[in-house]
Amino acid sequence: MAYCDICGNYDDEHTDGEPSMMTGSNYKPILDYYYSAEMLGKDWAKYEDWSDIFPEVYCMCEHCFNAYDRLGKIKWKVNEPSKLSP
Numbered sequence: 001m002a003y004c005d006i007c008g009n010y011d012d013e014h015t016d017g018e019p020s021m022m023t024g025s026n027y028k029p030i031l032d033y034y035y036s037a038e039m040l041g042k043d044w045a046k047y048e049d050w051s052d053i054f055p056e057v058y059c060m061c062e063h064c065f066n067a068y069d070r071l072g073k074i075k076w077k078v079n080e081p082s083k084l085s086p
């Protein structure tokens with residue numbers, strides 16, 4: 001499931017097919033969701049684990065991820081510059 005631990009946005013996987021959940025204002029199926037490097041596997045993530053900054057956050061949506069990336073909170077691995085559009 002994808003559920004943003006910061007703002008509460010979620011996608012299809014989080015609804016369990018519940019129609020009522022698919023009409024919520026936080027239902028954002030078109031966003032990308034990013035998992036912490038710890039969840040994803042440190043070898044797969046293009047960014048460093050953020051657990052030192054966001055210990056309670058295991059998943060964040062594109063909006064939050066981009067916002068924190070702009071603030072310099074997301075540490076990209078060497079030679080992996082951000083490929084996200086602003």
Ligand SMILES: [Zn+2]
Nearest residue numbers: 004007061064
């Ligand atoms: Zn979010």
